[in-house]
Amino acid sequence: MNKPLLASLLGLLPLATCLAQDYYADTRALWLQKAEQCKPVLTLTEKRPQHIVEMVKDTTAFQHYRSAQVAPAACLDTISFGDKKEIILDFGKHLTGHFSFAVRTTGLAADGPLRFRFTFGEVPSEVSVPFDPCPGTLSRAWLQDEVVTVMHVPDTITIPRRLAFRYVKIELLGYSPYYQFNLHDLKCMASTSATALPAPLPDTTSPLIRRIDQVGLNTLKECMQTVYEDGPKRDQRLWIGDLYLEALGNMHSYQQHDLTKRCLYLLAALSDTTGYLLATVIEQPVPRAQDGQFLFEYALLYNVALKDYLEATGDRTTAKDLWPVAKKQLDIVRTNVLPNGLMDYDKVNKAWWVFFDWREGLHKEAAMQGLSVFALRETYQLAQLLGCEKEVADLPALMKKMTKAARKYLYDRTTGFFTGMDNKQISYASQIWMILSGIATPEEGRRALAALPSAPDVCRPGTPYLYHYYIQALIDCGMEQEARQALTDYWGGMVRKGADTFWEAYDPDNDFLSPYYFHPMNSYCHAWSCTPVYFIRKYPDIFQK
């Protein structure tokens, strides 16, 4: 990288980071430079629509709509669009990229402009339900409907925004009665940075698991752009939690470790001046973190992702470079642990976003304790791999103290469930994180996990994100058949409902679950849902038989 570029990158950094009190003042610019050096070149592939379809209202279908083929997409070239007014095209698979189309007259010269609405959907319901008035709690602009005026015919138009879709509905909103026209050359220049195809699964693997694996690979590929995105439709950006799971999937499939490296450096370079990581980095128009966006467990999971990266690549240079970041995140635990060894739940909740799952009403006290211990343990292992364990010599005692406190205050020996100290909600999240942290013994874990499905008022996972940790907890407790069953039930459930890519939120009992109170706002190709790729390939004895 030349000096002017380096200077311009420096210019991107918030002013505060240039001041003396910046925790990483000396290294940020270098980290950003290294992140840019790892920026992948996107592979572009031209994709054409496969079929003209209609969306059929069907209460047995996912979100009550299913697509039905009407004609091959090639028919579009020969029909006069003015007679159709609306048409839906199916590209046959989920795509991420830029959409373009051409318009031409089929008789007299065009004497006036055309106006279209293009609505892009990852799933059938998105091109079937009205978007306005929009009850969603995120920006209405995430919804992928674009109104396009074509002033002169013939013309070829590319919609400026990058889109994520399988289906596109085209509505004719304005036309002249004095000429006929049609649409042609509709295409998507699909982009991804995932190029190296993983080895296929052996023929012995069940068809359902092969299908789940393929959908997981599609999901991950679509999210691998110039960063690991959470979802190519929304939010189109790097979140630490998604990075952690995407990197796990990538390790066992595309193995494009430079993308992981880029993301680790970006997050470090754009962390808060206090040294704490911000949960998300927005790449466009210039890379920057979202100020003030502190997410408790994501900051800690960065350490785990860094350790995994080191183990997968042996790249000690990067791990050493970023070790100060991991070391600093430990303070999130250290500064929030009470004398009794429990995390100060209220204090953390005030200063941080504590996430764990999109499920309203989830009580996160036990999960917070468990994840904290999990992160301490993983970070200590990272220190050991780097020969830095003396720098974090307090960790073994701290883990022990926190484990003891959890077992004393949060475990009910009668029921066999971990809960909050006062709040006795029984949740998957609580059991999962007690198991992953090692606070629960494998036997206690097995007891809790076996009892969960039928526990009274149990709080179930609302996302594939938490479900990932559930599968891992089952495996860690030796419940291999249950892990296989849970994976094929849950991700297989999405496959049976027609998923080409796995969804951000999925509750088998509620197709309309939306963290944003409007199901078209959900992302239906979401990075954190790709992890069957990891499980199936990391644990062949469980999943490939």
Place this chain on the structure above:
Amino acid sequence: MNKPLLASLLGLLPLATCLAQDYYADTRALWLQKAEQCKPVLTLTEKRPQHIVEMVKDTTAFQHYRSAQVAPAACLDTISFGDKKEIILDFGKHLTGHFSFAVRTTGLAADGPLRFRFTFGEVPSEVSVPFDPCPGTLSRAWLQDEVVTVMHVPDTITIPRRLAFRYVKIELLGYSPYYQFNLHDLKCMASTSATALPAPLPDTTSPLIRRIDQVGLNTLKECMQTVYEDGPKRDQRLWIGDLYLEALGNMHSYQQHDLTKRCLYLLAALSDTTGYLLATVIEQPVPRAQDGQFLFEYALLYNVALKDYLEATGDRTTAKDLWPVAKKQLDIVRTNVLPNGLMDYDKVNKAWWVFFDWREGLHKEAAMQGLSVFALRETYQLAQLLGCEKEVADLPALMKKMTKAARKYLYDRTTGFFTGMDNKQISYASQIWMILSGIATPEEGRRALAALPSAPDVCRPGTPYLYHYYIQALIDCGMEQEARQALTDYWGGMVRKGADTFWEAYDPDNDFLSPYYFHPMNSYCHAWSCTPVYFIRKYPDIFQK
């Protein structure tokens, strides 16, 4: 022009024009080449909004809306747009060009896209009334509302379509609750090919006429792009009728005769294979005429425009070049005149669009007869100027015969009005064209024109287009004071109603008159309305005193 370019221009011509029966087979390509050589370079000027305004419902205002200033536009830089949701800006004058704006955050980094609707209006009502459902009979896409998604902030966006507007309403349709932003650097790169400012009117000219002249100059300037457009909002293209009047205005103001020359060549090059002119040329994406668009009086007025061009410039080369076109148009009259000397009204109406005015119910028989004789006379004068009168030696007798027929069959000596033979409708159009053709004597003309305003069930003009011919008829009859009064009443009426540029349709008694059944679809900067520029400067004794 090099050969490949010439070849490509040849490629633009309809296939039929390349076949042997093409009337102008040998000369079309050359004409197109000459048209391209005269294509003006547009002058671009950056224009900024002047005020934030609100549109006030007011039944005394034009179309029931008037703008009221709220704050200087500079305030926009400092207010957070998310709190406003909607704002209307006034650029202070009518502009034609490309609009751009920039978006920036005012605090936290942008975590999601924005969605806006920009609605551009030439007059206040256009940014005040809903467009949908659109009852207009032309393409809905002419209405200037554009929905824009801004995926990344900060960014600068240029709306792709060229716009014609004074006001822009900005509505916020989608935003994230997690950051604040504002709009800044809003501007229009205004374009025109009219650069040479005409000499100012003398101080003795009345303020109202000075204002009418200025608004006329604005109108003409806005319509002078790479062709004489009819209106920069709609249809954005060359029509012969508009060309004729714009060229008259231009002769007496900007004097950019090359634009007239370009348009005359374009129309000739893209005429029908029969040799008849098509009424309109669409410049984008490549110049072509609208097939089948035969407009009776426009084809004939081409000859008048060519004669006027020759007189204004002395450019005999061009006039000689295009004389075959003018000569051919005479067949429109010759082939449609009955043995009794009247035009075959029904036959012409079947084969041609007979326009004269946007006024429902106008009976056009007398006007057709009058315009035909007018065109024959002007064409004969053109032939005399070029020394070609022997080629059209039949014209004097034909004019005489048609004049006699008109006086015999269409004139009612009792009432003093010209009407159709069976249809006795009294219209301005009939009297006007009988006067301009010389069929009516000046005295008969004066009698008819004086009686028109109070005639029973009189059919009045609906457009400035017909009003132009009305003013000319008054002048030709020596009714100078009435001409001045009519001009100041009619165009002054638009000025009093707030016009910055003159309108396509104007009925002093009906602000909502629309040829397309929806007043926002009207063009409010329309070429054929610019002719006060011509009258005021050609007849200083009448208008500049």
